[in-house]
Amino acid sequence: DAKTTQPNSMESNEEEPVHLPCNHSTISGTDYIHWYRQLPSQGPEYVIHGLTSNVNNRMASLAIAEDRKSSTLILHRATLRDAAVYYCILDAGNNRKLIWGLGTSLAVNP
């Protein structure tokens, strides 16, 4: 079962960029890297995902290391609404067990 490791918590100031790291040294060739975020008492929200190349969408950017053993979620300008727990998980799409770690709790200071 693929696992990821993330820092327990991070802090940022509003309107500054945030780089959230994730290590996944046991990633396999078919694993996609998915990022989700969760606010208290809500279901997670999809943020972004990728396989090998860096990805951009309206919410964030995903930078994937060349060896794919780590990735970084980039929020270009943090807002107070970005304060959440961010999860990085590996998904091979074959319904192999998805393991969610504790994620990174991001605090955004005004």
Place this chain on the structure above:
Amino acid sequence: GAVVSQHPSWVICKSGTSVKIECRSLDFQATTMFWYRQFPKQSLMLMATSNEGSKATYEQGVEKDKFLINHASLTLSTLTVTSAHPEDSSFYICSARTGSNQPQHFGDGTRLSIL
């Protein structure tokens, strides 16, 4: 797009009651749906994976006779907690996706409290 509706949002009931939770994909067809459980300050724990028209695949340690999952159509899956007890109190969350390697889209969760 990609909206998942989960109902009810919260349930409080007596021990021994069975509770049904519905998960619907409103604007897409979900080939696969997932059911998770989350205890306070903990991460999501996958309970089971279900594909439309097939029996659900339960994770180790999850009793299939206690947590009945039905995925009758491409837009609806239900989780029934049978004879619920206080230890079943938790936050239950469903998700759905259109195909492999696609992201999961989550419902807002159901807070279940068994007295």
